Amino acid sequence: MTDLRFGSHPEDIKQLTTSALRDRFLISEVMKPGQVTASYSVHDRMMVIGVVPTIKAITLPTFEELTKANFFLERRELGIINVGAKGTVTVDGERFELDNKECLYVGRGKKEIVFSSGSPSTPAELYVNSCPAHREYPTTKATFADANEVKLGSKENCNERTIYQYIHDGGIQSCQLVMGLTILAPGSIWNTFPPHTHNRRMEVYFYFDLPEDQIVMHFMGEPQETRHLAMSNKQAVISPEWSIHAGAGTSNYTFIWSMAGENKAFTDMDGHQLKSIR
């Protein structure tokens, strides 16, 4: 059964306890060896899926109870970023090797997607985001070197980081999915600060390459009504359109961001002044 997350109003989170906040927004287990996990947010109908093939290959299910589709990509598109060891994704018989931090976009209409690992003991860990799509774009792979690099922040502000854009207006084409990752430089811990919102798009963050004994304090909520969630390696968090999405780690880390909604303009953000945050 897919984990279904309903929509939320900014007023709601003022009343939530820590555990209720976590139940609504945190996806605590994305990667399970030998299994597929799936969470379905009604915010722009974004799905967060983790696939960890070990001995056997894994075919992506249709998640029929929520999609009511004949096959998963009947009305959807998806992006995959591998956060584990080398793996293979086979799309209607066409094989794509995916190494760590490589990305594959699969367009609407593709019927069968099969995931496998190069080695069962060091499996691929395929992080997948999917949202509704109105037309087919070509299935396209991007290596880490293909991604568009944007350098942000500074060592002095502890937020020196590089954004790698894979599925975006100037890169792999999609209907509404925008996806990439951000790597924090050693010694830098703050992502997306000063924070922003974008009422045009929801966003999901998936934190990884974070040492197992370290955490990221992820901040969400309206800019003047923030809350936090303590997050561990390989956990994801849903950010409604009205919410900031930023974090400070006890170490540096990497995270995958993905968005869907009204537009695909990466720079369409409403920035908030640091001193206005509450």
Ligand SMILES: O=C(O)C(=O)C[C@H](O)C(=O)CO
């Ligand atoms: O570190 C950052 O800043 C980000 O990675 C920002 C995200 O990409 C984002 O929130 C895009 O809307």
Ligand SMILES: [Zn+2]
């Ligand atoms: Zn954002």
